[in-house]
Amino acid sequence: MSFLDLLALGLNTALTPVNLLYCVLGVTLGMIVGVIPGIGTMAAISMLFPITFYLEPTTALIMLAGMWYGTGYGGRTASILLNLPGTPANAVTCLDGYPMAKQGRAGVALFMTTIASFVGGCFGTVILMMFSPVVTEYALRFGPAEYFSLMVLGLVASCMLSDGAALKGIAMVVVGILLGAIGSDVYTGLPRLTFGILDLSGGLSIIALAMGIFGLSEIISSIGRVNKVDPLSTGVGFKGMKPSRDEVRRSWMPVLRGSSLGAFFGTLPGTGPAVASFLSYAVEKRVSKEPQRFGKGAIEGIMAPEAADNSAEMTSFIPTLTLGIPGSATMALMIGVLMIHGITPGPMLATTQPDLFWGLIMSFWIGNIVLVILNVPLIGVWVRLLTIPYHLLYPSIVVIICVGCYSVGFSAFDVWILMLFGLLGFIMHTLGFPAAPMLLGFVLGPMLEENFRRAMQLSRGNLETFIDRPISLALLLVSAVLIGLAVRSSIKARREVALGEKG
């Protein structure tokens, strides 16, 4: 099928009434949840996740994806009006967005960043459309050894920039892999590590894991910290949204720069919207002829990060859809959804399920447009959401998480697992271990093992197959270098702290 035929197929799929409905629903829900500070992206998606079970895989993905980039749009509102980021990626927007709001220019900030996000999102989607087929074609030449090494690199890379020491991140990946090994053995189907518990023979529920580690532990740490806040709502009305000519002039280069940066960093596993937005702020400040304006309401300071954030959200799908390698925890959940519906992501996905693949991509266009429509005229409504007191919110979230988790398999056992993972998430948070790598390890672990064993079978037990094959060797070398850097920097940091204290 030619490229245009594929696009047409995608558009057809995306525009069916069902998919359209759930796309709109997804972005709306995502935006609403994103606006509320105290619920981050992962908690939000974990909560909304079970709803997608009742849907067809294509529809489910469209909705989930919509929720994801919807939270980016929504989080910005909290950043600008409350100086509290609604999602981590929006943190940078507080720096110049809140000062603008204090100057009575909240409407302008909100409007302009909507445009920035839209442009960024479109840019990212174009990159996604252009590069996915290229990557897919390349990846089809990969054998199990290359896959194994690629997954190793993806997992290691995702630890490098997570908060906390990289080595701790790698430890979490390893724990995740072990958790993923519980269930049935990949080849024989016999139960493994189930300790005789029948409920475990299908493996641990990914919902319970995600909701527990991200949702519950986030709530536990938010209690007492987040309270009712007063959003600055002056200047938020239609008239208040008109930007000055000067601001428009200053905006479009930052948006272009931000979109490009976002597109690049979104594609790399391990980096995503948050990193892209931080970096693009730094770049703008460096490139600007008047860096002193930053931090006091410079329009460049919000346009670039928002464009980068949304662009990265789109291109994050590239490794996920084409290679089956999630670059972030959210992507791991997407892969989890696919697997639960019986679809294995990977290079074959584009050819075996073109309607899913291209339908999803085309739905991004629709989602972005819907978000612009939602954000511009209806902004006053969302602002009101910010006034919901947290002490009412968090029990609701807990209940929704419990019901959602239960409803997947109608098993109270899953809810117990949910509780255990909530406990584990709390412990990890206390001890300073990042959670996202664990989810990645959990999702990729079984695939890692399968590819490893298959590669070993093909090479008849020869471990050197991973180093003999050039692509595999290259990937493993890069991973080794990254691991080495992680170990070295953690030892160095310890030494510096120790010396600093003594001296």
Add this chain to the structure above:
Amino acid sequence: MISISNRDLVGGLLLLLTGLTVSVYVYLNYDLGTFRRMGTGMFPFAVGVLLTLIGAILSLNGARAYSRPVQVALRPAMLILGGVAIFALTVDRLGAIVAIMLTVFVCALAESKPRFKAIAFLALGLTAFVWLTFVVGLGSPIKMTAW
């Protein structure tokens, strides 16, 4: 409130213990096989060993350096997790309505000044919301009552 003086050491040791336990357990209970024909246990065993190693490195780092102690608030955690546990205990036996009410009540206690009237309304509202979304909207056969 409890205080952990060296969280890297604690974390590293926990990981080391976990890795060790897993490796030993797998070694004893599952067939490792050979490289040519890998058994069920080979992969978890190797991963367990890796975890033990990383745990050792982290423990050493933690032991050598000084880090500020961490304060842990136990009450919110216990109450939220307790709420989840209550849900797990009651949802099958007593139905979703009771489960939701109890869970809301327990969770709300995590707040330092719980406001009971608001909580009661919230519990009712949430039950209605869950019923509407899951049972009516999605057709999910959750038992609202189980008696």
